[in-house]
Amino acid sequence: MRMTSHDHQLHEGDALTAAARDRLTREGEQWTEMRAAVFDALASFDKPASAYDVAEAVSKAQGRRVAANSVYRILDLFVGANLARRVESANAYIANQHPDCLHDCIFLICDTCGQTVHIDDDSLSGGVRAAAKSAGFTAPRPVIEVRGTCGDCENH
Amino acid sequence: MRMTSHDHQLHEGDALTAAARDRLTREGEQWTEMRAAVFDALASFDKPASAYDVAEAVSKAQGRRVAANSVYRILDLFVGANLARRVESANAYIANQHPDCLHDCIFLICDTCGQTVHIDDDSLSGGVRAAAKSAGFTAPRPVIEVRGTCGDCENH
DNA sequence: CCCGGCAATGTTATGTTGTATCTTTGGCGA
DNA sequence: TCGCCAAAGATACAACATAACATTGCCGGG
Numbered sequence: 001m002r003m004t005s006h007d008h009q010l011h012e013g014d015a016l017t018a019a020a021r022d023r024l025t026r027e028g029e030q031w032t033e034m035r036a037a038v039f040d041a042l043a044s045f046d047k048p049a050s051a052y053d054v055a056e057a058v059s060k061a062q063g064r065r066v067a068a069n070s071v072y073r074i075l076d077l078f079v080g081a082n083l084a085r086r087v088e089s090a091n092a093y094i095a096n097q098h099p100d101c102l103h104d105c106i107f108l109i110c111d112t113c114g115q116t117v118h119i120d121d122d123s124l125s126g127g128v129r130a131a132a133k134s135a136g137f138t139a140p141r142p143v144i145e146v147r148g149t150c151g152d153c154e155n156h
Numbered sequence: 157m158r159m160t161s162h163d164h165q166l167h168e169g170d171a172l173t174a175a176a177r178d179r180l181t182r183e184g185e186q187w188t189e190m191r192a193a194v195f196d197a198l199a200s201f202d203k204p205a206s207a208y209d210v211a212e213a214v215s216k217a218q219g220r221r222v223a224a225n226s227v228y229r230i231l232d233l234f235v236g237a238n239l240a241r242r243v244e245s246a247n248a249y250i251a252n253q254h255p256d257c258l259h260d261c262i263f264l265i266c267d268t269c270g271q272t273v274h275i276d277d278d279s280l281s282g283g284v285r286a287a288a289k290s291a292g293f294t295a296p297r298p299v300i301e302v303r304g305t306c307g308d309c310e311n312h
Numbered sequence: 313c314c315c316g317g318c319a320a321t322g323t324t325a326t327g328t329t330g331t332a333t334c335t336t337t338g339g340c341g342a
Numbered sequence: 343t344c345g346c347c348a349a350a351g352a353t354a355c356a357a358c359a360t361a362a363c364a365t366t367g368c369c370g371g372g
Contacts, residue, residue, distance in 0.1 A: 050358070222351090306348095
């Protein structure tokens with residue numbers, strides 16, 4: 001089921017990488033080999049990956065040791081540019097499938113298998129933003145995640 | 157402004173400690189000196205405290221070194237018994253002002269000063285739960301937090 | 313051409329958060 | 343008294359994150 005209320009360009013594989021590159025360059029940032037490698041590594045995971053997971057994947061792909069802090073720098077950049085999201089309750093990161101589209105998003109994370117699905121529901125996130133605003137908070141950045149058990153794990 | 161839709165018994169000081177003790181014992185758990193010390197330490201903070209912060213506060217209060225893992229055990233117990241909440245986006249814990257009352261709660265955390273306000277809005281959290289349920293997730297535990305700037309920090 | 317500046321990345325070290333494992337203590341009932 | 347068990351202590355380590363400084367390579371002004 002699609003939870004979004006409008007049409008997205010959902011990318012995958014090369015198209016996703018291309019969309020990410022375009023987005024980042026439009027931000028005035030460089031699309032370097034290292035950044036491409038980090039993005040590919042991140043996108044290759046089917047669930048949120050820690051910075052260290054990504055560092056290991058990049059190291060393997062490059063045949064050399066890549067330090068965690070380089071990966072952190074790039075992941076932070078990606079999060080800032082909407083190429084990736086941080087899953088706060090998992091201390092992990094996940095590639096954004098539609099980097100061109102700005103959303104507060106909601107993650108559903110299975111405590112059993114780690115699978116994470118991403119939904120956009122602007123009315124929910126808007127409500128959270130509104131609650132924050134009415135409490136005097138500015139520049140709100142909602143963090144909406146749900147821990148639970150996914151359908152697959154529930155059915156053994 | 158009160159965001160709750162019903163009346164709470166909001167506790168503080170000794171009354172809060174007493175409410176916490178009652179709640180925990182009704183769960184069939186013991187209210188030990190150590191647990192009381194951890195709860196008092198946690199409640200004495202005016203913003204979310206890391207387990208290590210709490211360990212340090214307890215150590216000072218007891219005049220002896222208390223190890224972090226003991227504090228973690230007790231904080232986990234508290235979270236399970238609704239005496240405390242974990243603030244996922246801050247890797248920290250905060251005492252629950254009304255341990256008798258079960259809510260999905262929403263935290264607003266100031267990125268500048270760390271002040272955290274806690275609101276209950278069952279319609280928002282209900283919407284998040286409903287979204288999770290319709291995606292096939294069971295036993296949902298919403299994590300709803302907002303990072304931003306509080307009114308005080310906004311006005312310099 | 314070369315050299316000064318700058319962004320990106322590398323290197324190393326360290327700080328912070330969270331668990332695992334095993335031991336010790338103390339209460340309590342058989 | 344003995345054996346059990348929950349609680350807490352001690353120690354070690356794993357996992358996550360950042361700090362500080364060095365190196366590389368590109369690019370524009372002289």
